Amino acid sequence: MRDGARRRGANRWRAAAVVALLGGGGWAVAEAQETPEAAALRAIQTAAATGDGAYGLVRSLTTEVGPRLAGSPGDRAAVAWAERKLTELGFDRVWSEPVEVPRWVRGEAAAEVVAPYPQPLAVAALGGSPGTDGWLEGEVVAAPDVAALEALPDEAVRGRIVFLHRRMERRPEGGAYGAVVPNRGKGPAVAAAKGAIAAVIRSVGTDSHRLPHTGSARHEGKLPAIPAAALSNPDADLLEAQLAHGVPVRLRLRLGCRDEGTASSANVIGEITGGERPDEVVLLGAHLDSWDLGTGAEDDGAGVGVVIEAARLAGRVGGPPRRSLRVVLFANEEFGLSGGRAYAVRPADELARHVAALESDLGSGRVRALRTRFAPADAKLAERLAAALAPLGIPVEAKEAYGGADIGPLRRLGVPVVDLAPDASTYFDVHHTADDTLDKVSAEGLRHQVAAFATVARLLADATAAPARLPAEEDQSRSR
Ligand SMILES: [Zn+2]
Structure with missing residues (x-):
């Protein structure tokens, strides 16, 4: 007014x-x-x-x-x-x-960079994610958001682990959430449709702590067909920094989550x-x-x-x-x-x-x-x-x-x-x-x-x- x-x-x-x-x-x-x-x-x-x-x-x-x-x-x-x-x-x-x-049960969660510079990453499964049944390993393909992922040719995504990394801005009205949350809600399903074996996202959150932000990866009632997890913001930074070296980055992921009806x-x-x-x-x-x-x-x-x-x-x-x-x-x-x-x-x-x-x-x-x-x-x-x-x-x-x-x-x-x-x-x-x-x-x-x-x-x-x-x-x- x-x-x-x-x-x-x-x-x-x-x-x-x-x-x-x-x-x-x-x-x-x-x-x-x-x-x-x-x-x-x-x-x-x-x-x-x-x-x-x-x-x-x-x-x-x-x-x-x-x-x-x-x-x-x-x-x-x-x-x-x-x-x-x-x-x-x-x-x-x-x-x-x-x-x-x-009813979805979280279970354990772990992630590691396997190459080029092996390191553990702080990770949390996204709600609705299936489990991995042991370690799941693949090469990372990165995109900032769902639109950029959709624009990638399927061959670039097939068999890989998608990493969506757009940051959420800090604003008093919290309005930046709506701009980034599709990476979580929709990203894993889009990655699955393009043949990815898993999806990880930068946490939808404004902190710089090593605590991942979970949340639902359901979209329009559909469960993602592939394992999906959020990296804490500093761990997303770390993954981006390794990707910036221009050599293939391999990740492995272990999620114990399951759907119980x-x-x-x-x-x-x-x-x-x-x-x-x-x-x-x-x-x-x-x-x-x-x-x-x-x-x-x-x-x-x-x-x-x-x-x-x-x-x-x-x-x-x-x-x-x-x-x-x-x-x-x-x-x-x-x-x-x-x-x-x-x-x-x-x-x-x-x-x-x-x-x-x-x-x-x-x-x-x-x-x-x-x-x-x-x-x-x-x-x-x-x-x-x-x-x-x-x-x-x-x-x-x-x-x-x-x-x-x-x-x-x-x-x-x-x-x-x-x-x-x-x-x-x-x-x-x-x-x-x-x-x-x-x-x-x-x-x-x-x-x-x-x-x-x-x-x-x-x-x-x-x-x-x-x-x-x-x-x-x-x-x-x-x-x-
Ligand atoms: Zn709420």
Whole structure:
């Protein structure tokens, strides 16, 4: 939003009469003459600013459950944890909806340069990769990305190990992820189609630690037919440096991963029932599963903590909301979006009562921008959200909201979505690595996210008229 518009919005919301942005990333919420709605929002923001509910939830989830890869014992423990927490926190209704998930087991992983300069490499299998059945050795053929790989003649790839090496840039919005992640999601399948015997990628991550970033190598439901793994960034540098000598580089790879079919998991749902229109729902989503290398603290323990605490504050501070607030903790986002897809399969009349959805799945940073995806007729409602977030120092970004992976299927069906985009500058340092642990989680960032999510959820739940539904997207498979 332009600064002028933001100032006008701030003036309209009386509680924002004095906005004090404190040094060190804090914020203060000011008092003035205010409407009952503004008073409720201020009470919610004050409770968020002083509470540590979200951090406590992340600590509990990472300590008492830890890694929770789809279909694993950790995944089952996470479902039980979520049901128990939502119940203990006093949500009016708590239930689980069964979701079938793929079950893939990682096993061991090792890689070595065999020639010209033998060295071990730090490597992690990509989700969905088959195992190698002992060592698999071949000459390396390098390409920066999928397009460059596709442009290579098949003879240059056949019988070799493909190495995709494009780097991911560090950016606050984390937007560089989308540019590089096809190397992981699609690269191994393209390499297989061209006759490669394996694929390794430079980690999709912004750190320089010797920890590889795992992630799904599935694409459009297809498993790669060849073993696929990620090298840590320094190991990708090392491989590039050896390739730069212009002599053939040979690599060997040993992966013990295997496909074990399917398992049962669940979307866990907690609802605070609306006082006037209980059938209408504002949905707050995050995913309960995680990759297995770390404890899933930033991805997506942070989001789980934020949406539970935000819904609790929005529903319990300042009297009951008009509509219901529904937390959905989605099953298996990481390895095929099983929970997000399953949730959206509901009767049309029930989906029509989902008035808006928002998701937290980009770490624990402070919220850096508001984006909405509303019909043009709801511009006023978007302005009210902006005004209510002004005391938190959150500007509007003039870009349409994306929603998130798990609520993507709802967005494609026309449910209005709101983004509260966190600063993700450091998120991709630990994303999908063994380093995704509680110490990386920002308690201050979580408080700021809780304040923002609770504010938006409450305002949408109380709005006299719900935002209008948008036309459904024609291509339901489009991911972004
Ligand atoms: Zn995630």
